[in-house]
Amino acid sequence: MTKTLSHQEARHFYDRLAARLDSQSFYEDIAIQRLTEAGGFGRAESVFEFGCGTGRLALDLFENHLGEAARYRAHELSPKMVALARERLEPLGERARVILTTGRVPENEISESYDRFVSTYVLDLLSEAQIRDLLFEAWRMLWPGGLLCVASLCPGATPISRTVMSAWSRIAARRPALVGGCRPLDLVSFLDAEPWSVLYCETVSRFGVASEILIAERRAAA
Numbered sequence: 001m002t003k004t005l006s007h008q009e010a011r012h013f014y015d016r017l018a019a020r021l022d023s024q025s026f027y028e029d030i031a032i033q034r035l036t037e038a039g040g041f042g043r044a045e046s047v048f049e050f051g052c053g054t055g056r057l058a059l060d061l062f063e064n065h066l067g068e069a070a071r072y073r074a075h076e077l078s079p080k081m082v083a084l085a086r087e088r089l090e091p092l093g094e095r096a097r098v099i100l101t102t103g104r105v106p107e108n109e110i111s112e113s114y115d116r117f118v119s120t121y122v123l124d125l126l127s128e129a130q131i132r133d134l135l136f137e138a139w140r141m142l143w144p145g146g147l148l149c150v151a152s153l154c155p156g157a158t159p160i161s162r163t164v165m166s167a168w169s170r171i172a173a174r175r176p177a178l179v180g181g182c183r184p185l186d187l188v189s190f191l192d193a194e195p196w197s198v199l200y201c202e203t204v205s206r207f208g209v210a211s212e213i214l215i216a217e218r219r220a221a222a
């Protein structure tokens with residue numbers, strides 16, 4: 001079983017990284033751009049983000065995609081990230097809320113109350129059991145027809161990216177703290193428990209670092 005960081009270790013790591021996170025995420029930009037383009041955020045009314053970091057994606061959604069009435073709520077484990085995200089989103093007032101959590105999945109959020117559940121580069125630092133629990137909560141929190149919009153590191157689709165990501169996997173397995181606990185995932189393989197329809201799945205890479213973007217529609221229970 002893959003070793004992952006405890007919530008306490010992840011909080012410590014991301015607290016220390018907080019001020020530098022946005023300048024170190026060179027490989028994320030293209031994946032996040034695809035996710036925002038394919039996620040139909042112009043039609044979204046209620047967005048939830050798990051692990052919002054500095055609030056960078058949220059600000060982009062408000063500035064370039066969401067309508068006037070849309071609201072946003074995020075859960076985040078690192079107090080430093082929460083402070084940065086709140087500062088960044090402060091002009092949005094009540095429309096944007098960022099909640100500091102202990103790292104638990106959002107089981108207290110109301111069922112069927114969001115039409116987008118977003119998480120970028122967070123699932124890849126959770127254990128397999130936590131990912132499954134989180135996806136169950138995402139399914140529960142989305143109303144039927146709502147979209148799961150996730151991006152994570154993945155094994156890669158080209159010879160160069162497969163080599164880079166296989167080296168990344170070996171480092172993550174031995175010294176997860178060196179890579180912030182993140183390791184490549186096959187996101188689609190986690191969608192087997194609840195009814196989802198995959199609408200969009202793409203692999204992109206930057207300097208050999210590969211990311212998968214997955215958008216899936218929440219279907220009603222059978």
Ligand SMILES: C[S@@+](CC[C@H](N)C(=O)[O-])C[C@H]1O[C@@H](n2cnc3c(N)ncnc32)[C@H](O)[C@@H]1O
Pocket residue numbers: 007010011014015025028050051052053054056075076077078081101102103104119120121122125180
């Ligand atoms: C690699 S960063 C990605 C941040 C942001 N989503 C982005 O794409 O720039 C991972 C973020 O997830 C947060 N995080 C990690 N585990 C978490 C958990 N169990 N619950 C909530 N946030 C978590 C970290 O504090 C950090 O801000």
